[in-house]
Amino acid sequence: MSCTTSQAFLEALREGGVEYVFANLGSDHPGIVEAYARARAEDRAEALPELIICPHESVAFSAAQGYAQVTGRAQAVLVHVDCGTQNIGGMLHNAAKGRVPVLVFAGASPFTQDGELTGSRNEFIQWIQDVHDQRGIVRGYTKYDNEIRTGHNVKTVVGRALQIAHSEPAGPVYLVGAREVMESEVPCQDPVRPIPIAPAALAPQVVDRLAEALREAENPLVVTSYLGRDPGAVPVLVQLCERLAMPVLESVPMRVNFPADHPLHLGFQWNTTEPDPVLATADVVLVLGSDVPWIPLSNRPRAGARIFVVDVDPLKEQMPLWHIPAECFARADPRTALHQLLERIGEQPDAGRLARVTAEHRRRTGEYAALEHPDGDTITPEYLLACLRDAIDDDTLVLTEAISSYQAVGRHLRRNRPGSLIGSGGGSLGWHAGAAIGAKLADPGRTVVSVVGDGSYLFGVPSSAHWVARRYGTPTLTVVLDNRGWKSPKLSTLGVHPHGTAAERDDFNVSFEPEADLPGIATAAGGAWGQTVRHPEELKEALAEALAAVGGGRSAVLSVHLPPVQASR
Incomplete structure (x- = not known):
């Protein structure tokens, strides 16, 4: 049996866990449109992701991002060659910086013009939209980009893209395919199951070093921004903090990282213009999933504080200027790292510290309520x-x-x-x-x-x-x-x-x-x-x-x- 590359592409998305394609269709998508029509006519629409029509590309992309933020599963976005690609620019930035998996597919202008192949150029816009490096438009924000050059391995290419998108640090990926390729007939292919890389753990010597520092600290502190990308990590952080009577400060939070009403929660900071006392007095700071744990110009830890960074992205390699004076940077899944620390740290709540932190929590909450x-x-x-x-x-x-x-x-x-x-x-x-x-x-x-x-x-x-x-x-x-x-x-x-x-x-x-x-x-x-x-x-x-x-x-x-x-x- 055979099918078109477009059909195989859509099947690969569905087999990879994509339930929706958020689409802004254009002249580069006849193969996609035909594949959906055939699937409905043949009563096999369930084999393809559901098509959601979006009159603007930024809405399509952010819808895919919102779905992935709730479920952890990448969805697909269909945009029109270079113009549609540029219309997703701001939303692509959000997914890249927020480490959210999204797969974008854009057509490319046909590479024939005299009818040599099905899909050859037949509209004036296909000359105007033929640019030197369409994939280069997004390369500063995607984890992976590739061109579908043949339908014979399209499921392999889609599977690889989804695997990379879901592997931490997660992020968007981008594929292109010209009309001639997407219209071509190819043999049916077996599914390719994209399996992301397994969560990384802390090295044993790092666990020992960090656990010792937290146990011996007089005023330990956790600063986090996006630990809550994994909701299952939040109760583990609560358990560790309760064991140590260790407060939490949320810096530029985009998730629920710690229950706001918990007595160990000591507030939120964004563009803070004055030092936060809890940060200024901490002697050990665990930065656990944060891009901007503080703004050095106005609000930084005290001199001599021991700082540890644990993150799926500890070096912020996509940020040209970034520095934290930490003594240890470790790449690890936060939930996994927290479980490791719990195993090394015994029950040792500091009653005096717990009372002080609880009193400060109540003071701040009362200040806000007023x-x-x-x-x-x-x-x-x-x-x-x-x-x-x-x-x-x-x-x-x-x-x-x-x-x-x-x-x-x-x-x-x-x-x-x-x-x-x-x-x-x-x-x-x-x-x-x-x-x-x-x-x-x-x-x-x-x-x-x-x-x-x-x-x-x-x-x-x-x-x-x-x-x-x-x-x-x-x-x-x-x-x-x-x-x-x-x-x-x-x-x-x-x-x-x-x-x-x-x-x-x-x-x-x-x-x-x-x-x-x-x-x-x-x-x-x-x-x-x-x-x-x-x-x-x-x-x-x-x-x-x-x-x-x-x-x-x-x-x-x-x-x-x-x-x-x-x-x-």
């Missing part, structure tokens, strides 16, 4: 997040892309259940819009809530995302912290020029006035429930209505007015 009220007639981020915290349950999945309010999200939502909060992992905005779709497909019975700034909301191509959500039945709630502008560039300018002309004149070029009807975009494109709230007394009822709409199968967008980032000009 901020959770409106400022007169004005809704504050802290009040909004406290109301949202009370409106959702522990199982709700929160997607956070609130940027200048990231720290407030951590302090006032206080997520406790592993896997109940995720961020993009990178710095390109708009991830939430597609990621919410992917997350809902991954766990249809779960409530999904995105907490975003108005800038992030607009970056997400909401017209496309809400149309996709409506078509494929993935209702979610989006809560927009709407300060009618870009607060982060203002904060960046103040960080460098605190007394400059921009500060004196409140002239930062960040206002979004006149304001857009943010819920109206979703209502028009996706039939969503939408409302803008301007007064504190409206907020709780609006949240309840929005969540009820989602529970009834309809997406919702609640835009909440906060103090404007800049006076209108």
Whole structure:
């Protein structure tokens, strides 16, 4: 029996665990389109991944990323030659920096022009989109790229790509294939099962050295950012910390790395402008899964502190400038390493240290709680997040892309259940819009809530995302912290020029006035429930209505007015 390369390619994806292909189709995909049509006509559609049509590539990519962040399984993204590839650029950055497996397939312009082979050039665009190095567009962000040159080994190529994508540090991979190759007839092939590399453990001498340092420390500390990529690692970290009465500080967290209400949790830090006392007094610091455990310019460990780095990516090889003055760098799976440490460290809780850490946890929590009220007639981020915290349950999945309010999200939502909060992992905005779709497909019975700034909301191509959500039945709630502008560039300018002309004149070029009807975009494109709230007394009822709409199968967008980032000009 024979099939086309396109059919074999799609079968290889399904055999490798890919359940969805998030696609923005183009002139390079006739073989893919025909393969899906044939499969449906022959009643074997289940042999191929389900096709999800996305009118914008960034939505398609972030949907695949969101699915993988919930399940750990890579999904596929189909984009159109060089143009579609460039449209995924920001989202590709997020998956690369967040270590999330995604497989991207892009067609390539046909390599014949006189009808020599099926798929030869027959549209003017195929000359314009023929570029020197299409794979080079993404090479700075992918773990692997390759061209499908023949259909005879397409399952081997796809299997290798998926194996590399899932192996730690995980990340995106990129394949291309010209129309002539994807249209060619090839013999049917056996499945290739992609098996990622096994989790790495600490060397015995490293376990001994680290365990001894933690046992002897007066003020040990764990700093983590993305340990919670593996939800199963979180309870193991809790067990180790309780055994040592060792506190945890979350730096730039994109996951639930440690229960926020646990007495050993000592807070969140992002662009911290002053030293954190817990970091400044620690004598042994275990950096366990973190790219930016602190910002040296303003907040660093005390001189002479012993620092150990344990990570699936301890050298940050894709970051040209990166340095931590550690005495040990070890490449290991965090959960595996934690189990090893537990085996070496006996029961030795320090009652005095536990009391001090617990008291500090209570002090910080009380300090945060004191901020959770409106400022007169004005809704504050802290009040909004406290109301949202009370409106959702522990199982709700929160997607956070609130940027200048990231720290407030951590302090006032206080997520406790592993896997109940995720961020993009990178710095390109708009991830939430597609990621919410992917997350809902991954766990249809779960409530999904995105907490975003108005800038992030607009970056997400909401017209496309809400149309996709409506078509494929993935209702979610989006809560927009709407300060009618870009607060982060203002904060960046103040960080460098605190007394400059921009500060004196409140002239930062960040206002979004006149304001857009943010819920109206979703209502028009996706039939969503939408409302803008301007007064504190409206907020709780609006949240309840929005969540009820989602529970009834309809997406919702609640835009909440906060103090404007800049006076209108």
